Structures are given as structure tokens and as C-alpha cells.
Amino acid sequence: MPLPTSIRREGSLAIVTIDNPPVNAMSASVRAGLLAAMQSLSRDSSVEAVVIACAGRTFVAGADIREFDSGVIEPTARQVLNAVERCPHPVVAALHGTALGAGAELALACHYRCAVPGARIGLPELTLGIIPGAGGTQRLPRLIGARRALELILEASPIGATEAQRIGLIDRLIQDDLATGAVAYARELIGEGAGPRPTSGLPVDSDGFDDAFIEQRLAAAHKRMRGQRAPDLAVEAVRAATQLSFEEGLDREAQIALRQVKSAEAKALRHLFFAERAAARVPGLSQSVPPLMIQRVAIIGAGTMGRGIAGTCADAGLQVELIEADAQALSNGLAALRAIYESAVGRERITAEQMTERLALIHGGLALEAVNDVDLVIEAVPEDIELKKRIFGRLGSLNCAGALLASNTSTLDLDEIAAASGRPESFVGLHFFSPAHVMRLLEIVRGRRTSDEALVTALALAKRLRKVGVVVANSAREPLAARGSEIGSGERGGHSFGFVGNRMMLEGYLREADQLLLEGAAPDRIDRALERFGFAMGPFTMSDMAGLDVALKSRESSGIRARRRPPYHEVADELARRGRLGQKSGAGFYRYEGGARTPLPDPETTALIEELARRLGIERRTVNDEEIEVRCVYPLINEGAKILAEGIAYRPGDIDVIWTTGYGFPRVRGGPMFYADSLGLANVYEEIARLYARLGQYWQPAPLLKELAESGRSFAQWSNERQ
Numbered sequence: 192m193p194l195p196t197s198i199r200r201e202g203s204l205a206i207v208t209i210d211n212p213p214v215n216a217m218s219a220s221v222r223a224g225l226l227a228a229m230q231s232l233s234r235d236s237s238v239e240a241v242v243i244a245c246a247g248r249t250f251v252a253g254a255d256i257r258e259f260d261s262g263v264i265e266p267t268a269r270q271v272l273n274a275v276e277r278c279p280h281p282v283v284a285a286l287h288g289t290a291l292g293a294g295a296e297l298a299l300a301c302h303y304r305c306a307v308p309g310a311r312i313g314l315p316e317l318t319l320g321i322i323p324g325a326g327g328t329q330r331l332p333r334l335i336g337a338r339r340a341l342e343l344i345l346e347a348s349p350i351g352a353t354e355a356q357r358i359g360l361i362d363r364l365i366q367d368d369l370a371t372g373a374v375a376y377a378r379e380l381i382g383e384g385a386g387p388r389p390t391s392g393l394p395v396d397s398d399g400f401d402d403a404f405i406e407q408r409l410a411a412a413h414k415r416m417r418g419q420r421a422p423d424l425a426v427e428a429v430r431a432a433t434q435l436s437f438e439e440g441l442d443r444e445a446q447i448a449l450r451q452v453k454s455a456e457a458k459a460l461r462h463l464f465f466a467e468r469a470a471a472r473v474p475g476l477s478q479s480v481p482p483l484m485i486q487r488v489a490i491i492g493a494g495t496m497g498r499g500i501a502g503t504c505a506d507a508g509l510q511v512e513l514i515e516a517d518a519q520a521l522s523n524g525l526a527a528l529r530a531i532y533e534s535a536v537g538r539e540r541i542t543a544e545q546m547t548e549r550l551a552l553i554h555g556g557l558a559l560e561a562v563n564d565v566d567l568v569i570e571a572v573p574e575d576i577e578l579k580k581r582i583f584g585r586l587g588s589l590n591c592a593g594a595l596l597a598s599n600t601s602t603l604d605l606d607e608i609a610a611a612s613g614r615p616e617s618f619v620g621l622h623f624f625s626p627a628h629v630m631r632l633l634e635i636v637r638g639r640r641t642s643d644e645a646l647v648t649a650l651a652l653a654k655r656l657r658k659v660g661v662v663v664a665n666s667a668r669e670p671l672a673a674r675g676s677e678i679g680s681g682e683r684g685g686h687s688f689g690f691v692g693n694r695m696m697l698e699g700y701l702r703e704a705d706q707l708l709l710e711g712a713a714p715d716r717i718d719r720a721l722e723r724f725g726f727a728m729g730p731f732t733m734s735d736m737a738g739l740d741v742a743l744k745s746r747e748s749s750g751i752r753a754r755r756r757p758p759y760h761e762v763a764d765e766l767a768r769r770g771r772l773g774q775k776s777g778a779g780f781y782r783y784e785g786g787a788r789t790p791l792p793d794p795e796t797t798a799l800i801e802e803l804a805r806r807l808g809i810e811r812r813t814v815n816d817e818e819i820e821v822r823c824v825y826p827l828i829n830e831g832a833k834i835l836a837e838g839i840a841y842r843p844g845d846i847d848v849i850w851t852t853g854y855g856f857p858r859v860r861g862g863p864m865f866y867a868d869s870l871g872l873a874n875v876y877e878e879i880a881r882l883y884a885r886l887g888q889y890w891q892p893a894p895l896l897k898e899l900a901e902s903g904r905s906f907a908q909w910s911n912e913r914q
């Protein structure tokens with residue numbers, strides 16, 4: 192193995208290069224190499240300046256996250272960065288790519304910093320549930336002031352080199368070759384007689400770093416990072432920089448960072464970091480197949496989903512043909528798209544020029560012939576399988592033979608739709624989430640005959656659209672009857688109704704929430720209990736936003752409603768039948784006044800629930816918050832276990848990514864399967880078995896859950912055994 196650090200001399204200049212692919216993470220071996228290099232160069236009187244740079248695509252992108260569970264490994268980042276800062280010769284950091292976390296902290300410990308204009312620098316630690324732990328909370332306030340430093344740490348997203356130069360984080364922008372430019376800059380410093388400039392020696396500017404400012408920034412951070420403690424801890428560390436000496440501040444930072452890295456929050460977020468990346472590796476998928484080039488996309492259907500997908504594609508620079516059968520619906524769709532962009536301009540998310548460019552990429556039309564010569568067709572019409580089959584049947588006679596074909600169905604049998612297209616090998620499910628231009632998840636559904644090329648193309652598209660693509664199977668690996676799972680599993684022919692995300696939601700979470708209404712809990716009571724658990728939004732507020740007719744239609748059109756035993760989504764479906772479709776009709780589980788989006792409890796809903804409970808012979812009682820949590824969250828775990836055993840999802844981590852990016856499951860709990868592991872599967876199994884004895888039918892424990900609980904294993908262990 193080549194060493195991850197090396198020293199090259201150019202006369203009196205020493206260039207230290209870190210080479211630790213793929214992202215030059217500051218692993219133990221990098222730290223050891225860097226420390227040894229700084230110690231030897233510090234002693235060397237023939238050296239006049241040192242440049243620290245990185246090979247490959249980026250500067251150090253952070254500490255090595257894989258080491259976080261191993262405890263302290265010497266030398267620590269603090270020891271290494273102190274050695275850099277105490278070097279008697281000026282040390283210049285040369286940045287390209289992303290200087291993140293410990294990488295940014297390394298740059299802060301250097302005496303001078305230069306960067307190419309495309310470089311980005313930031314402290315994203317909070318996204319991992321930790322705080323900067325290599326001096327970032329102490330050095331950054333000394334360089335750019337406590338106020339701006341806290342903002343950067345709480346925002347946890349990197350800034351560009353130009354902005355970094357403006358605020359004093361970068362000293363010099365290098366327009367041409369970085370290696371040449373950094374060396375020239377170092378020589379210039381030698382020429383000027385500029386000595387070392389330790390950041391730790393600078394005073395902290397605390398101007399504007401007052402309680403009101405801190406409260407306001409903290410509230411914004413908590414909104415983005417629901418349920419996390421790390422933002423408060425970051426404030427504590429930055430405050431220490433304004434109150435204590437540098438060394439005392441470092442001690443305080445280390446104390447907080449070491450404790451926090453072991454917290455449940457940090458473990459959960461670390462799990463999600465790796466799970467999101469693992470999702471792109473699909474078992475059995477050939478890595479050598481190149482993706483198809485996608486430049487022109489036809490989207491069929493200009494409803495909420497279709498136009499959201501159109502906007503997402505245009506945001507990524509793709510040309511879009513938005514096709515709708517009805518002229519009024521098309522013009523509504525295009526107007527709504529424009530409104531989305533105008534609002535983005537209003538909130539300064541994009542410029543007016545960007546809006547014009549993106550709208551120019553979208554062309555609306557009424558004829559299906561617009562699919563001619565496109566590279567990708569995405570169908571986004573209502574959940575009616577016959578309608579979808581008709582549309583794909585017609586594509587056969589049009590000129591799009593080389594295109595990837597995709598349905599945005601969220602529940603229906605993809606293989607049946609694919610068969611109607613006559614090209615099932617070119618067919619995938621692209622299940623976007625609403626609003627499509629905001630939600631990060633893209634559930635990519637693999638049909639029985641989907642080719643590797645189609646799947647690789649779908650994954651590449653997800654990346655291009657800046658989504659997290661998670662591949663799931665349309666149907667079980669083997670006939671379902673064989674597994675003795677009574678109900679709630681996949682459907683006829685092994686098709687998994689709702690794939691992974693919607694199946695768990697409809698067959699577990701929402702079904703049980705609906706049942707709890709009949710047993711006596713009010714919609715707002717259930718919503719509040721699950722929001723306290725950490726969900727972004729309670730199930731009934733969410734259902735009202737999504738529209739109750741959509742779910743009813745898919746339950747009816749797929750025939751699943753007829754195959755399930757009541758009570759099964761009784762309240763939701765009865766509301767929809769009575770025209771209470773949710774927010775869009777002014778009433779659903781809640782009522783809405785004058786077009787406002789605030790859900791208000793509605794006595795009419797209460798009366799309907801009571802009437803249904805009477806009809807079904809369900810005795811109403813008081814339901815407490817703890818029961819609501821268990822009754823709604825545990826079915827997710829149970830259904831998730833069935834989905835894993837059937838091979839519908841490939842890994843428990845995939846399910847966690849789906850639920851945290853698509854359904855508002857609290858990230859700080861790591862997703863339903865990670866959460867189950869953290870509770871202990873034996874405990875979860877016992878509770879589900881108890882509920883099965885009490886409530887029967889839908890609560891039958893999944894065989895995989897039983898097996899793991901009895902053998903004392905976790906979902907994570909089960910997954911590792913199968914790698």
C-alpha cells in the first residue's frame with residue numbers, strides 16, 4: 192500500500208501531498224503521515240515554507256467517518272493540527288474540490304489558504320449529529336468572527352471559494368493550475384518575509400454574537416434538523432471560543448465532540464450517511480454497463496406529479512416535453528410550474544435568469560407524438576392501471592424505440608404495465624414523491640424483466656436530478672403463499688402493492704392510524720403523538736395534503752380493498768366517498784377555512800368515525816400517546832421485515848433511506864429498521880406478538896422478525912451476513 196502522505200521538495204519549499212482516495216478522508220494513517228511530515232519539516236532549517244495539498248478529486252473531505260465507532264485513535268486530529276499550526280515556517284493550504292469537516296479544520300490550522308474558484312469549504316458535521324471536533328469551533332470564530340462562524344456551522348453546508356475569500360476564510364484565489372499557483376503564492380510569502388500566522392493567536396470578534404442572534408439561528412437549525420441536539424452543542428462550543436482561552440476552548444470542544452460522537456443521534460445519522468451511498472450499489476447489477484444518455488424527456492400527465500417531475504428535470508438541464516390530453520389541464524400545469532419557479536425567485540433560491548432558462552426547457556403539448564425521439568418517457572397519469580397500459584400500448588407505434596420507459600406509479604403492478612409497452616426490458620418504475628422538485632427520494636422499481644442498462648440509466652438519472660435513488664423490486668423472488676405470511680404481504684403473483692415505501696405506509700402505518708380513530712383517538716391527537724415521535728407531519732395532515740381520493744382509487748383499481756378484511760382504511764375511504772378529499776376540497780380528516788392550509792378539528796369527522804365504529808362493532812376507549820406510537824411505528828418494522836424476506840427491498844438500510852427521505856421518518860432515529868435494532872428485535876417481536884394475540888389479523892409477526900429475535904440478531908447483522 193502506498194503511503195497516504197508524501198513530501199516533495201522544490202528548493203526551499205516543501206509540498207506535502209495527501210493521497211487517500213476516494214475523498215482523502217483524514218484517516219488514522221493520514222494523520223500519522225501528516226504528523227510525521229510536519230515534525231520533520233519543522234525541524235528542517237532548509238525549509239522556508241510548506242504547502243499542504245491533496246491528490247485526486249478533492250482536498251480532505253473530512254475525518255474518516257468509518258473510524259467513529261472505534262474510539263480515540265492516536266495521533267488525534269487535534270495533535271496533528273496543532274503540529275501544523277506550530278510549524279515555524281509558513282504553511283499554505285491549497286484547496287480544490289470539497290474541504291469539509293476535518294479538511295476545512297486542517298485548512299484553518301494552516302497559516303494561509305489558497306483555493307481554485309470551484310472549491311467549496313464547510314463544516315457539515317451537524318448533518319452527522321456531531322460538532323466540528325478538530326478545532327473548527329475555536330479557529331473559525333478567530334478567523335471570521337463568532338457570528339459568521341456560528342452561521343456556517345449551523346447551516347452545515349459548504350460555501351464557494353469566492354464567498355470564502357470575501358469573508359476572510361480564503362486568502363488567495365488561484366485561477367489557473369492549483370499546484371503551480373500555490374507554489375507561486377508560497378514563494379511570494381517567502382519573498383515578503385511573511386512568517387507563520389497561527390489562527391489560534393487571533394482575537395475573537397464577538398460583534399453581533401448576542402442571545403437574540405443565537406436564538407434565531409438556532410431555531411432555524413432546529414427546523415432543518417428535527418430532534419437534533421448537535422445544534423445546541425455547537426452553540427456551546429462557539430460560545431466557549433468567545434469566553435475561554437484557545438486551549439481551554441479546544442478542551443471544551445473535545446469534551447462535547449467525544450461525548451456526542453457516541454450519541455444515539457450521531458449513530459443514526461452515520462448509519463443514514465452510509466446507507467444512502469450503499470443504496471446506489473444494487474446486488475447483481477453489472478457495474479460495467481454504461482447508462483443511456485438522457486437529454487430529452489417526455490412526461491405524460493401535467494397533474495401535480497407530472498409538472499413537479501418536469502420542473503425537476505428542467506432544474507437538471509434536461510429538455511422536457513410535457514404531454515397532457517386535456518388543453519385546460521395542460522395550461523393549468525404550465526401555469527402551476529411557472530408559479531413554482533416564481534416563488535423560488537421570490538425566495539431567492541434561483542435567479543430570474545435561471546427561471547427563464549428552465550422554463551424555456553419545458554415545452555407543453557397535447558399529442559402523444561411528442562414522445563418522438565426522446566430518450567426517456569415518464570408516465571405520470573392517475574393510478575388507473577388500464578389507463579397506464581393503454582398509454583404504453585400506444586407508444587409502440589411511435590418513434591421512441593430507444594427510449595427508457597418509466598411509470599411513476601406508486602402502487603400498481605409494474606410488470607403488468609411493462610408488458611403492455613411491448614418492451615419490458617426497457618421499463619422501470621420511477622416513483623417520485625410530492626412535491627417532486629423538493630423531495631429527495633426516487634424509488635426506482637425493478638420489474639422482472641428490467642435490463643441492467645435500464646436500471647443503471649435510472650440510477651444515473653437519480654444522481655443527475657440530485658435525488659437519492661433506491662432500487663426496489665416490483666415483486667417477490669418466490670411465490671408468496673410458500674412463506675406462510677397471513678396478510679399484509681405482497682399481492683397476487685408476488686407483486687408488492689406500493690413497492691416498499693407506500694406498502695409500509697398503507698399496509699402498516701396509515702392502516703393502523705385509521706384503526707386507532709375507530710378505537711377512540713382523534714386525528715389531531717394521533718398527529719401530535721407521531722410528530723412528538725419525530726415525524727415531520729402527522730399521518731392525517733399528510734393524507735389530507737396528498738388527497739384521500741388518490742389512495743382510495745389505487746385501493747379500488749388494484750382490487751386490494753376487496754381482498755382485505757375490514758376494518759381497513761375505513762375512515763379514509765368513507766371520507767373520500769363523501770367528497771372530503773383533503774386540503775384540495777376544503778375538508779378531509781380536518782376542515783380548512785377559506786383556502787387556508789391550517790388543519791382544524793372537525794366535528795363532522797368525529798361523527799363519521801363514531802358512526803363507522805358503531806357499524807363495525809368497535810368499542811371506543813381512551814388511547815394514550817405511547818400506544819399510538821407503538822401501534823403506528825411497529826407495523827412499519829413488521830412489514831419491513833416481510834419486504835426484506837421477499838427480496839422487495841435489498842437491505843434494511845434501503846428501507847431506512849426510503850422512510851427518512853420520502854416519508855418524514857425522524858432521521859435522528861435512523862429509519863424504521865435501524866430504530867428496531869436500537870430497541871432490540873426481541874423487544875419489538877414480543878410487543879408485536881402481544882398485539883397479534885389482542886388484535887389478530889394484520890399483526891401477525893413477520894417470520895424474519897421472529898427468526899432474528901429468537902436468534903438474538905439484528906437487521907444490520909442479517910444484512911451483513913448476506914453481503
Ligand code: 3H9
Nearest residue numbers: 216252253254255256257268291292293315323324325468
Ligand atoms: C468530521 O470531519 C469530524 C471532524 O470535525 C472531527 C474530527 C476529529 N469518511 O458521497 P460519495 C466515502 S466529520 C469516510 O458517493 P460524491 C463514501 O462513503 C466528516 N468515507 O461521493 C463513498 O464510499 P463508497 C465531515 C467517506 O462525489 C465514497 O467516499 N465531512 C467520507 O458524491 C464517495 O462518496 C463530511 O461530512 C468520509 N468523510 O461526494 C463529508 N466521505 O464509494 C462527507 C465520503 O464505498 N462526504 N466517503 O460508497 C461528502 O459529503 C461527499 O462524500 C463528498 C463527495 C461531497 C465529499
